[in-house]
Amino acid sequence: MIQSATVIGAGSWGTALAALLSWRGLNVQFWGRDVELMAQIRDTRRNVPYLPGLEIPSQVTVTADLEALQPADMLVFVIPSKAMRGTAELVAQSGTASKARVLVSCSKGIELETGRRMSQLIGESIPGVPLAVLTGPNHAEEVARQLATAAVVACADDETAKAVQACFTLPFFRTYTTDDIIGAEWAGAMKNPYAIASGIAHGLKLGDNTLAALVTRALAEMVRLGVAEGGKVETFYGLSGVGDLVGTCYSTHSRNHRVGVMLGQGRPLDEIIASTRMVAEGVLNTASMHRAAQVRGVRMPLLDEINSVLHQGKSPKEGMKALLSRDPRPEAD
Numbered sequence: 001m002i003q004s005a006t007v008i009g010a011g012s013w014g015t016a017l018a019a020l021l022s023w024r025g026l027n028v029q030f031w032g033r034d035v036e037l038m039a040q041i042r043d044t045r046r047n048v049p050y051l052p053g054l055e056i057p058s059q060v061t062v063t064a065d066l067e068a069l070q071p072a073d074m075l076v077f078v079i080p081s082k083a084m085r086g087t088a089e090l091v092a093q094s095g096t097a098s099k100a101r102v103l104v105s106c107s108k109g110i111e112l113e114t115g116r117r118m119s120q121l122i123g124e125s126i127p128g129v130p131l132a133v134l135t136g137p138n139h140a141e142e143v144a145r146q147l148a149t150a151a152v153v154a155c156a157d158d159e160t161a162k163a164v165q166a167c168f169t170l171p172f173f174r175t176y177t178t179d180d181i182i183g184a185e186w187a188g189a190m191k192n193p194y195a196i197a198s199g200i201a202h203g204l205k206l207g208d209n210t211l212a213a214l215v216t217r218a219l220a221e222m223v224r225l226g227v228a229e230g231g232k233v234e235t236f237y238g239l240s241g242v243g244d245l246v247g248t249c250y251s252t253h254s255r256n257h258r259v260g261v262m263l264g265q266g267r268p269l270d271e272i273i274a275s276t277r278m279v280a281e282g283v284l285n286t287a288s289m290h291r292a293a294q295v296r297g298v299r300m301p302l303l304d305e306i307n308s309v310l311h312q313g314k315s316p317k318e319g320m321k322a323l324l325s326r327d328p329r330p331e332a333d
Contacts, residue, residue, distance in 0.1 A: 001163070004073045007021070008031050008076065010037060012047070014030070015050055015144075018056065019060070026167060028060045029069050031069060033087075034064065038062055054144035071098055071099035071100070073102070074100065074104060074164070075097055076134075077103065077104065077107060081108070081189075081284065082112075084107055084111070085111065091126065092125045092126045102130045103126060103132070104131075105118040105131070105185075106134045108285075109192075109285050110285060117181075119132075131156075133152075134175075135187070135188040136152045137247030139253040149174070151168060152239045153175055153178075154177075154178050154183075155181065165177050176239065183226055186226040187226055187245075188240055190222045191222070192285045194221075194249060194302070195248040196263070196282045196286070197214055197218070197260060198250070200320075201214055201260075203260060203265040204316060214249070215245060225289065255281075290303055302323065308322075
């Protein structure tokens with residue numbers, strides 16, 4: 001039985017999960033690298049920059065000092081993908097993971113340089129400890145309000161999966177299990193670029209027909225690449241796949257969607273990124289996915305155009321025109 005947890009990462013999702021695990025009755029430590037921010041959270045019990053509406057339970061220990069963390073049964077990594085490798089190495093060096101029974105990745109992304117999944121980066125830094133992934137259509141703002149939510153725990157070991165599942169099971173938070181870590185992680189990462197695309201469609205005021213077509217074709221591309229990477233087809237039709245895709249493509253909570261809306265309205269990407277502290281994983285993930293698709297030889301025309309808009313200077317309108325003017329093909333192709 002898991003009785004204690006340390007949440008690594010003080011963004012909106014990390015904040016929500018620290019509270020959720022405390023509500024579940026675990027002894028929770030909450031770590032973030034920003035000394036000033038963590039001091040504010042400790043004093044006010046609120047993470048104003050990231051999740052101001054949530055009051056963090058008083059029993060959650062808040063700190064910016066890795067060396068001050070006590071050993072915990074479960075380490076929960078909620079770190080932006082670009083910082084995951086470095087943070088996992090810091091955690092390993094600090095000795096924080098010395099008595100951990102399971103490491104849980106709650107981050108959605110693929111490392112650009114290596115194509116490695118987040119759980120792989122954690123496992124490389126902290127070897128010998130079972131790994132699990134928590135993923136699904138989970139907006140921190142709604143979890144903070146205890147609105148009905150479902151998620152998936154992916155883990156190769158059934159007993160470990162059930163132990164982690166128990167930690168993330170509350171009256172408003174229902175968790176399922178799967179042994180398909182590869183599929184769950186690729187699905188969670190791949191939905192981010194398409195959320196940007198859906199935001200662009202909103203920004204261009206293209207309507208429901210466009211959004212429905214976009215989400216449907218996005219899922220087809222996710223399945224093609226995810227299966228090529230070793231995931232199971234059925235995973236992409238579950239919560240970590242189509243569930244997360246729909247949730248983020250239609251939600252105003254989604255950072256990736258908001259980035260897309262501003263792009264569709266004509267704002268430059270650099271200006272958009274500079275205007276917020278929040279990390280829109282889809283910007284980097286698009287480059288990661290595009291590279292992976294090229295390596296695997298997987299055809300992904302929608303992702304190609306998203307990559308062209310984000311990283312090659314193509315305008316959203318030009319990207320949409322290129323998609324619609326392609327040669328006709330069968331739907332199943």
